[in-house]
Amino acid sequence: MNKPLTISIQDYLKNIYELTENGESATTNALAKKLNISAPSVTGMVQKLASSKPALVEYHKHQGVTLTQEGKKAALEVIRHHRLLEAWLVQTLGYSWDEVHEEAERLEHVISEDFERRIAAAMGHPVRDPHGEPIPTEDLKMPPDESTPLSSMRPGESGTIQRVDASDPTLLRYLEELGLVPGVKIQVIDYSPFDHNLTLKVGRKTTVLGLNITSKLFI
Amino acid sequence: MNKPLTISIQDYLKNIYELTENGESATTNALAKKLNISAPSVTGMVQKLASSKPALVEYHKHQGVTLTQEGKKAALEVIRHHRLLEAWLVQTLGYSWDEVHEEAERLEHVISEDFERRIAAAMGHPVRDPHGEPIPTEDLKMPPDESTPLSSMRPGESGTIQRVDASDPTLLRYLEELGLVPGVKIQVIDYSPFDHNLTLKVGRKTTVLGLNITSKLFI
């Protein structure tokens, strides 16, 4: 039987997953920055995760980490908890999409599998969280996501916002004000090559967005 | 500004509250037993809680601890979380009264004040949890509880079950089967002085209960 993972380890695995989704390996520094922890601490934990049995990560000195099968399953479990909780805080307690992240961040580590099942069922097994992020299935597969970053689109192209990859409440409130939420149709009107600004049509309004934002919206 | 209390400290305070409700002080041993922790560990923590500023407990060697005002407030906060969560798990996720304790035990330490307010409001500010235990008010007063243990009642007396002081799922399921839940009227039919058994009428059924149970039901 596998021991339950500590909250700290769950956080490492979740963040490693997020850094390695694309297939690359997560560097010590990147993880340290993401977790708000010193780099040496990360090295230490990563060595521990690599030598635990079963190993949760694969680790080669100076080359970063990737998740093992075991590690990935654990990471997806945490992410499923997080996204289900976000959906559920919005749907049943009237949270807004900028308020859910912090609450879910703490709850995700302590809810039981029973609780997970109950909220999933109560919501009719949702497939996306309030930011449009796909929710891992009950058997811990991440649904494929075909969306592309808005930043890679060019004038003449258009589409529907699929997901918003952000948790900063200020940014989320700003996006909501602009109507840039999942499900909304947008049209790229203009592109300025030097600052990478995109001019969009959202509904009847026109907005200019910088790379900071366009790289976080997926179409 | 007061630092947030660790989960461990929250647990100590909650359990000290429960042991000292009557006014007596909580002994090291009693706390150790209740928390499932060794007695020396309890001594250590209690010393720490007594010398923290602000002090959370008052402690005199070999004489147990009581809560300070600060400590009591913190304990009631945790208990409010716990009981609101229990109520809410039952009301909105279909938990049964024997399933809620364990889940609430973990959630109580991580929910925000905002979350607390939201579930309280969603339920219309309930005054009792599913076991009939009073829920501390938002300003952290414990509502007075006038109930008396069933074990102190004698033939001819009768009343309504106010609360059930138990968290063991097996016991709770057993009580539910017998119809011994809050709100139910009972009548004491007989008392046997040697084993302290009470014979009750519950609805149209008659049941004999030992002290183990009658001391946990409050009328």
Added chain:
DNA sequence: TACAATATTTAGGTAAGACTAAAATCTTGT
């Protein structure tokens, strides 16, 4: 290709919160 800048790891510590073994202190029965 060598070296400076950057990234990573090693070494050595700290704080929380638990433990066991042993010492000290309380309580109680006679």
Added chain:
DNA sequence: ACAAGATTTTAGTCTTACCTAAATATTGTA
């Protein structure tokens, strides 16, 4: 009044997960 037994505390460790300072490895560029 005091010894036996129970309770409590002291002393000394352990684990987890973090830290800083210093050493080492990697990489981009002159």
